[in-house]
Structure formats: C-alpha cells, structure tokens
Amino acid sequence: MRNPRRHRRVHVIATATAAALVTLAVPGCTAASDEARAPAAPAAPTPGTSAPTGDGTEPIPEAAPTPSPTRTYPLSAAPRTIPAVREHVPARGPGWKPAPGSRVVVPQEDKAALSDEGRLLAGELKIGYAESTAPRPGDVELSLGDAKSGPPESYTLAVKDGRVRVTGPDEAGVFYGTRTLKQAVRASGSAPEGTVRDAPAKPQRGLNLDIARKHFTPDWIEGQLREMADLKLNQLGLHFSDDQAFRIQSDSHPEIVSTPHLTKAEVRGITALAARLHITVVPEIDSPGHLGAVLRAHPDLQLRDVQGRAVKGAVDISDPAAAKLVDELLREYLPLFPGGAWHLGADEYQALVYRDPQTSFPQLATAARQRYGAGARVQDLATGWLNDRAAVVRPSGKALKAWNDGFFSGGVATAAKDIQAEYWTGKEIGARPPLDYLRAGRTVVNLNDEYLYYVLGEPNQFTYPTGRRIYEQWTPLVLRGTTAVPATYGKQILGGRLAVWCDLAGAQTQAQVAAGIRVPLAALSQKVWDSRTPTLSWPEFKALADRL
Numbered sequence: 001m002r003n004p005r006r007h008r009r010v011h012v013i014a015t016a017t018a019a020a021l022v023t024l025a026v027p028g029c030t031a032a033s034d035e036a037r038a039p040a041a042p043a044a045p046t047p048g049t050s051a052p053t054g055d056g057t058e059p060i061p062e063a064a065p066t067p068s069p070t071r072t073y074p075l076s077a078a079p080r081t082i083p084a085v086r087e088h089v090p091a092r093g094p095g096w097k098p099a100p101g102s103r104v105v106v107p108q109e110d111k112a113a114l115s116d117e118g119r120l121l122a123g124e125l126k127i128g129y130a131e132s133t134a135p136r137p138g139d140v141e142l143s144l145g146d147a148k149s150g151p152p153e154s155y156t157l158a159v160k161d162g163r164v165r166v167t168g169p170d171e172a173g174v175f176y177g178t179r180t181l182k183q184a185v186r187a188s189g190s191a192p193e194g195t196v197r198d199a200p201a202k203p204q205r206g207l208n209l210d211i212a213r214k215h216f217t218p219d220w221i222e223g224q225l226r227e228m229a230d231l232k233l234n235q236l237g238l239h240f241s242d243d244q245a246f247r248i249q250s251d252s253h254p255e256i257v258s259t260p261h262l263t264k265a266e267v268r269g270i271t272a273l274a275a276r277l278h279i280t281v282v283p284e285i286d287s288p289g290h291l292g293a294v295l296r297a298h299p300d301l302q303l304r305d306v307q308g309r310a311v312k313g314a315v316d317i318s319d320p321a322a323a324k325l326v327d328e329l330l331r332e333y334l335p336l337f338p339g340g341a342w343h344l345g346a347d348e349y350q351a352l353v354y355r356d357p358q359t360s361f362p363q364l365a366t367a368a369r370q371r372y373g374a375g376a377r378v379q380d381l382a383t384g385w386l387n388d389r390a391a392v393v394r395p396s397g398k399a400l401k402a403w404n405d406g407f408f409s410g411g412v413a414t415a416a417k418d419i420q421a422e423y424w425t426g427k428e429i430g431a432r433p434p435l436d437y438l439r440a441g442r443t444v445v446n447l448n449d450e451y452l453y454y455v456l457g458e459p460n461q462f463t464y465p466t467g468r469r470i471y472e473q474w475t476p477l478v479l480r481g482t483t484a485v486p487a488t489y490g491k492q493i494l495g496g497r498l499a500v501w502c503d504l505a506g507a508q509t510q511a512q513v514a515a516g517i518r519v520p521l522a523a524l525s526q527k528v529w530d531s532r533t534p535t536l537s538w539p540e541f542k543a544l545a546d547r548l
Helices: 004-024 031-037 108-125 171-188 218-230 264-276 292-297 320-333 362-372 378-396 434-439 467-473 487-492 510-529 538-547
Strands: 087-090 103-106 128-131 140-144 155-160 163-168 194-198 204-210 235-241 280-287 302-304 310-315 341-345 399-403 419-423 444-446 453-455 493-501
Touching (some): 103 108, 108 171, 155 171, 163 171, 171 218, 204 510, 218 264, 218 510, 235 341, 235 493, 264 280, 280 320, 292 310, 320 378, 341 378, 362 378, 419 434, 434 444, 434 487, 453 510, 467 538, 487 493, 493 510, 510 538
Parallel strands (some): 103 140, 140 163, 204 235, 235 280, 341 399, 399 419, 419 444, 453 493
Antiparallel strands (some): 155 163, 302 310
C-alpha cells in the first residue's frame, strides 16, 4: 500500500521546484507583469512556518518562497550621434527617454546663462521647462560647472536613475551636451545609461558661404545655422563682397550695394540666432582683390598696368583713397558682427600674377620703395596693405584671418604674426606648401580645395566634394592635396571649414546647395570633433546621417 503522507510530501516539493524554475526562466519580467499573468492564489505562509496538510497528519515544513527576480539590463552602448562622442562609460539601466511629466530644469544660479539652451531642448523634445526648482525623476538638468572643470566646449552627460544631468565649464559645452541628448533620442528613442565625457579636437569647425556671387535668403542661412549647431559646428564664414556683387546694406557707401542683398536688420537676426547656437559669424570683405562690385561705383580706384589696362577686381593700393574707402567699410561693419573673428581676404591680387610686377605697375613699385626702402617690391606693398587693414580691425579684439596666398616669403615686409592663415591652395600666386607657414610658427585653418571646396557648376576642374572622401581620407592635417603634414604640427592647425563658392551661381538652387553639402558637412563635423579614425564604417555613418 502506498504511503499517503510520503506521496503528499513528494508532490509539494516537486510543485515548489517547478514553480521556482519557471520564475527564474523569465528574468525580464517585472513584479507587476508577473501579477498580471498569474491567477489569484492563497496567501503564502510567513517564511519559516509550516503549512497545514489538510489530512490530519502533522504539518510539513515549508521552504521560504522564491522572490521574483529584479529586472536586469545589458551593459549600455555609446549613443549614436554625429559627431560621435569621444568617451562613454557604460552602465546597466533603462536609460532615459521623454515621458509625460519630464522637464528640462535649469537651477537658479544658471538661469541667465542656460535658459536659451534649456528652452530650446525642451521644445525639441516636446517636454516641459522649469527654472529654480529641484530636478525630479524623469527630468533633464542643465548646469554650469567650474570654469576649470574641463577644456572649452567640453561637457559631461550622465544618465542614471531615470534622470539626465548635463554639465560643462561653459555655455557652449552644455549646449553640445544637449545636442548629444537630442540626437541620441532621435536615433534610437532614448539616451543610454552611463556617462558621456566629450570635447572637440579643434576649436574652429564650420562652413564658409559665398553670398557675394549668389544671394542666399536669411531663412536659408538660419536653417544652415540650426543644422550646423546640431553637428557641433561653431563658425559660419560670410564672404559678402566680390567682383560680382556686394551683398549687405551699407550706410557709408550705399552706391556699392547690389540687389538683392541682406539688410542690416536681417544680418542682426542671423548673428543673434548664431550667438544663441554658439556659432561665430566671420565676415569677409576681401581686398585688395575681388573688389569688382566696389570698383563699378568707384572706377577711379581701379588698378591699371603700365599700358593703361584695367586689372580685374583690383584696387590701386598705392592710392590712399582706396585704403580710405575700404577702412570706412571695415569700421562700418565691425559693430554689425559681434562675433570674435574677422576675415581680411588678401587672396589673388592680380598685379602679382604678372611676370614682372615692378615693370608692369611702376606706381606700385615706387610706393613700395618709398615705404620699405630700395629693395622693396610690389609684394611688400601688398603685405603692407594687409597689415594696415589688420590694424583697423585689431582694436575690436577679433581674431584676424587671411587667405594663405596673401602671405609672401622673401620680402622686406612680413604679415603680422597674429593673422591666421586660412589655407586653401598651394597653386595660386604667393602660395607655398603648408609646412612653410607651420615652420614659421603661424596658426592655420584648413579649407583644402581638394576636399572641402563646393564650387557651384564645378568650373576649373573642381568636383563637388563627397562625404565619403572627407570621412575616409581627410583629416585636419591634410592641408594641401592629399598629403598630411607631420602630426607634431597638429596644435597649430585650428580646425577646418567646408567652403561653398558660387562661381556659376545659377548652377544650383538654394535647396540643391543645402542637399549637396548635407553629408559632406556631417563628415567634416566628425573629423574636426575627433581626428582619430572613426569607429563606424562609411555605410554605417551614412545611414546614421540619413536617419538624423
């Protein structure tokens, strides 16, 4: 005869064991989901007591119930962003995503500095915004750290316990942290658990736009600023004077202004938006060449050779009236552009293309000798012109820039040491290999025409740059052609810009230009933020750029 007491004991143990195995086999279930699935059951006995058998036999000792397991998470991966973050410390957790009740919170002490950043992010993520209040679960907190807590434009983004905290030593750094959060949410729906520590490799990162040859509307320019900001780019060069047109309203010389053009009110709107997005607008009045639009109204300032032939776009730099007019324009526009840099141009002065400038332009040769002595040449007078224009701008405190072919070697006069060389070519007049500038101790910005020149209509053997070539082949060290300079000069190379030149203005519409530069600009942003070899393959990067 079977022992009923033994049979009952075996059944209870087997049932408890099976239940425990089922529970452990579902590690992703939360307590709430277990309750939702399980039928109602009698209350469990207190651990350590015995359950009655119900058949009159003595109680059987009962094992403590197996608790439902807590939810576990895999170790997080870095957020997918452009440019990619430089460091991510992974962690286990659910990450963060916008939810009802989520807010962007800015503390009282940082309201003046970070309210713009906070309101922008809140609008983009479609969540609330609050100031001077303690963050709560689900919130994003923005705050400034000590100015010495990291390099300029750096930030830390920490995702933990259902909250996000973005800190940085300056407003730009905090802003870039919000760009990372925005992109992470856009790419995958949430920001991963863990900590991002990020900073740019180069301080100058951006786009150069020729608005002289082709008019671009304020709305289009502002759209580009917003796209640049998401890519953590911080410079927009505006080349607004050239042979074809002069494109910004002037009060001192209205006679030189072309139609259509930007009004000063429109320029103020552009610079105000740029400032909120931590982008510096760098204006350029190119001289002493590329002044055709000015010369149409002032033909008396036109440079002519010994035979009386006009030299395209060039003013006579021996004529004090030419310097006076250009300086009046510089002084007029300095307050209009509150950013911290100014471009003086200085490229392609056509007098120096002549085989013998001294013989072809005796008035320039005479002026050079009068200023710099018997051994001076026309190139020295051109260098003096550059230094004189720099002297007009320098009191504003703005960083000074000029194209690399406006710097000459072997002359009596030398360009001021504080003028940054914007290196675009090694082929034009006066241009030298990049090492000549670097060995002389000059700082350089990369606008390599082999990779970074987007020339409308593709004249003169220019072809539209591709994001793939920039992403796979170019770095800031590749200043000329396809060859990199030694890495020891890396700190002297301040960054790079993609340049849109409108030589054949009708070749593309504004919309086509925007579409054409979108991926190259994204690729540039990656390489100036982090000059190391990217971790994503080109197809992966392109897919991410399309998704973002």
